[in-house]
Amino acid sequence: MLLDNVYREKKIPSPLRYTWRIFYGDALAMVGFYGVIALLLLSLFGSLLAPYTLNQQFLGYQLLPPSWSHHGNVSFFLGTDDLGRDILSRLLDGTAATFGSALIATLAAAFFGMIIGVFAGVTHGLRSAVLNHILDTLLSIPSLLLAIVVVAFIGPKLEHAILAVWLTQLPRMGRTIYSAVHDELEKEYVVAVRLDGASTRQILWYAVMPNIAAVLVTEFTRALSMAILDIAALGFLDLGAQLPSAEWGVMLGDALELVYVAPWTVMLPGAAILISVLLVNLLGDGMRRAINAGVE
Amino acid sequence: MIIFTLRRILLLLITLFFLTLVSFSLSYFTPHAPLKGAAMLDAYQFYFVSLLHWDFGVSSINGQAISEQLREVFPATMSLCLLAFTLSLFIGIPLGIIAGVMRGKWQDTVISTFALVGFSIPVFWLALLLILFFSLHLNWLPISGRFNLLYQVQPITGFALLDAWLSDSPYRSEMVASALRHMILPIAALAVAPTTEVVRLMRISTDDVLNKNYIKAAATRGLSRLTIIRRHVLHNALPPIIPKLGLQFSNMLTLAMITEMVFSWPGLGRWLIIAMRQQDYAAISAGVMVVSTLVITINLLAEILSAATKPLKNKAWYAPR
DSSP: OOTTOOSSOOOOOOHHHHHHHHHHHOHHHHHHHHHHHHHHHHHHHHHHHOSSOTTOOOTTOTTOOOTTSTTOOTTSTTOBOTTOOBHHHHHHHHHIIIIIHHHHHHHHHHHHHHHHHHHHHHOOHHHHHHHHHHHHHHHHSOHHHHHHHHHHHHOSOHHHHHHHHHHHHHHHHHHHHHHHHHHHHTSHHHHHHHHTTOOHHHIIIIIIHHHHHHHHHHHHHHHHHHHHHHHHHHHHTTSSSOTTSOOHHHHHHHTGGGTTTOTHHHHHHHHHHHHHHHHHHHHHHHHHHHHHHHHO | OHHHHHHHHHHHHHHHHHHHHHHHHHTTTSTTOTTTTSOHHHHHHHHHHHHHTTOOOBOTTTOOBHHHHHHHHHHHHHHHHHHHHHHHHHHHHHHHHHHHHTTTSHHHHHHHHHHHHHHHSOHHHHHHHHIIIIIIISOOSOOSSSSOTTSOOOOSSSOHHHHHHHOOOTTHHHHHHHHHHHHHHHHHHHHHHHHHHHHHHHHHHHHHHHTSHHHHHHHHTTOOHHHIIIIIIHHHHHHHHHHHHHHHHHHHHHHHHHHHHHHTOOSHHHHHHHHHHTTOHHHHHHHHHHHHHHHHHHHHHHHHHHHHHOGGGGHHHHSOO
């Protein structure tokens, strides 16, 4: 059957390889995969790709519609805003402010949430109870309210918005990882590993981690998509990034009074947010499907 | 059950205590803090005692008592949230069950795709799209506020619909209609994201329950598919998601704050954000306390409700280990 096989041996693909194969065959998941890679590259090199600089104004070209409309101009592909700034350049520049900062906040939250969640998962009694109560308190404050508290203390700024989003993601992550670790530790194969003489650290690393990978991945992408929405919402409400910044939420909020005259100034940043969140969710769903199939 | 409830209430009190610390530090450590200058313990004691008397101090912007302002904005937000939440339950639960039962078929694909898109839309953008289409383009619905400005509605309960209903003006029915028309767009914008979450949770839960042995047992007894879904799936799939729905409420309040800003709805969120811009720290501190107390209480109620309605809670009695 396998013609390129010289010896009569049968290769069984490793779980990771098998998972990748399923993932590779899933069209939607691959759209999400390439899309998120594109977003990553754009947030690193977006400002280099942009045809104009962030705040370059073109007198006489204010409020041009996108180039495919009758009044458009092809040198401003997605049109211009009320100050004559190229919207395409601003959107490319804003990728770092929106997607990049959301990614930073989520990565930091995932790192600390992992530590807290694993620690709360393996401890018992008082220590576990104290951790859980603190997580519950933080979890009960709505994310926007927490952001308002942060901004009330240290003022509105993109960095502070990242801090606020990190603070809202942390208890969520910690909570999810805690319950995943806790559920796995109850299972019988962990007892078997423990009877083989494994230490707690080994149990966590070799037995528990591979089995909660699906939960981790789903939680991470979900948190990332929420972080993008939160950062944009904070920018929109003037509580996050401030005006010359091209953060997508800020762009949208700034163009609010133009919504009737020049709808594209509002439509395009919103569409950018929608598409990036959608891509992240597609990737997450695809990875979860592939990991679950790979484990089975 | 009673012990469970008591333990949860104790937990609630501890959490509330932590929250008073957060809220207190907002009116003590911030730049223009109202309690600044006093010794910390005295200030905390003063803050705590006035909190127990429902006294949040005075707004530093217009000198109005914060508790008065809260009485105006709180019902406005609650009516928006409750109606949107009910709507999302009514749409989300049936759709979630259909998607869970029809797993892998086209019905599931369609519902899941809509849920994914609905979850990904930023709520402020969705609100703007709705305004652009229904208000500016079609001219069907009003853009902002709670009533048409022509009507003088006396605030009695603070809930727009009830106030209009209770007023003795000759234009009562027009006022109710106006309140309704003003509500449609904010509620539609607010309900989308929670609906997708309900669909997602319900779909997973239904799928879980369908694989259980008691469903196979019910099928062997010859019950029809519809009966199984109505009598067994629904009863077992709903309770585990109730606490998660309670957690959704906190998300809902965030969305409500943003929606209120877009529609100029005179609610808690808009009030808080404006207070934030004006650096009115007494108001922020009170708002933090009220909103998080509300969220915690609702989560507690959801957990108790879930524990009380779970059919398996009696398993220990029927089948002792």
